Amino acid sequence: MTETTGGEMTCFWAPSATLKELISTLKQLSSDKLAANSTEKIKVYICFSSRSALQKLFHTSSPDGYVYPPDTWTEKLGLPPPTEFPGLELVVKSLFFRPFSVLHSKYLIIDRQKVFLPSCNVSWEEWYECAIGIEGPIVQHVFDFWREVWKPAELIDLSFEKPEDPKSTLDGPIDQHIDQLSGQALRTTLLPHPHDSSLRQALWLLPKQVQATPAATPLNKTLLHLITNAKTEVIILTPNLTSQQAFTAVCLALINGVGVRMITNRRMMVPEQLATAGTLTEQVIDRLIKEYRRGFSGRKLRKQLAELKASAMLPDVKVAENEQLGSLRISYFRQPSSATSAQARAGTAETGLGIASHAAKSHIKLTIVDRKAIVLGSGNMDRASWRTSQELGVLIEDQDEGGRSTGAVARLWRDVERGLEGCLESYFDS
Known part of the structure; x- marks a missing residue:
């Protein structure tokens, strides 16, 4: 039919x-x-x-x-x-x-x-x-x-042929889609994240022993797996950062000697952040810098690391705990000037890419690991996206059927990064 x-x-x-x-x-x-x-x-x-x-x-x-x-x-x-x-x-x-x-x-x-x-x-x-x-x-x-x-x-009653689902260690259906630039099929995994309306997930005011841990959904598990098993580099572009699990995973990557680049916003959806997480992105960012400067030796963080490693979402986490921490770069998105916007648009005329002339915030949700895997979709690195909201993401891995790199992930990041030109305020750079 x-x-x-x-x-x-x-x-x-x-x-x-x-x-x-x-x-x-x-x-x-x-x-x-x-x-x-x-x-x-x-x-x-x-x-x-x-x-x-x-x-x-x-x-x-x-x-x-x-x-x-x-x-x-x-x-x-x-x-x-x-x-x-x-x-x-x-x-x-x-x-x-x-x-x-x-x-x-x-x-x-x-x-x-x-x-x-x-x-x-x-x-x-x-x-x-x-x-x-x-x-x-x-x-x-x-x-x-x-x-x-x-x-x-x-x-409801429509009949149609459904493809068989290949098994995935990340519990998501794996397929392939064609990269239009290279003409090659890329390994692609759908990452659903069902909503959860339980009060134990929704209310951060509940005592910690009463709160439920975030569900081990394909999106949550994949993000934690990628970040904590990165080899060289993690790039995160997120509107907000209030998820404790995402924060702890980033700390673990830095402890393992992996460089982390974080791009987020100031003063974005403040009432929503306070209602769903009881904190703000700026506060979480400042805590990350504080923990980084003291070598992630704080007792509270060590407890959170232990809890994350013991959770069902990270069955294979590796902790190298290198003597030298990975580099940490944090930038805030800022509204570009009209001159900067014009320059960025002119510089990207050939590809049709550029920044909005009045973009006040960045709303992109993107995680890249080792320039080999990218997660895109609707999920933020905030408490609501990790616990209560329904989300949908996709993992694209930079390899064709033969396991060869196509450069697709690097191209995607170059396209996004080009639009960020003139829009970033460096906040911390180790």
Whole structure:
């Protein structure tokens, strides 16, 4: 059975230039479908988790979520009525689980043939973002993940061929997708992270002996495995850093002599950080520097290291504890000047890459290890992403079927790094 479908998943939905572009695109898609004289409509699913604090407060806790009636689209969502999309069959649905379990994942599925994993939401913020497009059997796994979570009634009984899942030590389906630059297939692993609405995960105010440890999800396990088993270098670009497990893993990498480069933000989503973690990124960064300067000898940190090594998420962690710590570089993203923005855009004209002229924060979620593996997706290095939010990431390894390097990971980092030119404030450099 074949059909034409499209689905967009976003965490946040708000009136914005992005929404206007989305509406324009949907209208064009509808017109193209009518111009083709097709009797079938294109099924389009818009799925989001949050549009306001009030919406989350009164949102149904049912896993079936809430489907917005078409007569409410304009008032509540800023969408035109369905009469303006005659070539589309449009469904709009939201899911949220109190107190803090947003569905933070962001992805776009097109005809079950392509998937795009952006870092951005349908929102007004002008942040530095990125997206990666993937094709191949892994697209079906993303579709299965979406169908299981969002439960679109029209698709429950559809039959289709599913690829066999190769076994993975990281508990995620492994497939390959084609690197468009090299023309080679890359080893790719889908990293889902289900939401958890339990109070033991959500409330940081609970005594530590009552709090649950973060779930050993494919995304959590993979990030810890990569960071703590790095050989030479770890690069982390994250909007926020409040996860204790991520912090401890970075400390362990530095103890093992691995160089760490961290890029994050100041004063980003402060109320959310305080509500979900009881601390701020700046405080965690200052603690990391303090621990680094005293050689990670603090009793509290040593206890946290022992707990991390004993956890189910790190069954194979290696601790070399080199005499010399790895180098540590920490930078904060800052809004570029107009002159810097123009220079960066001019310098990247050939590739079409560049920074937003008014980007106030970096919203990219990226971890690179040894220039051989990269994790991209929706997950931050904060407490919410590691414990309560639903996330979706992808691990891309820089090797083809024969185990040869393609240089794809290095190219991806060069592209992102080029856009950071003129936007970084060095805060600490060992």
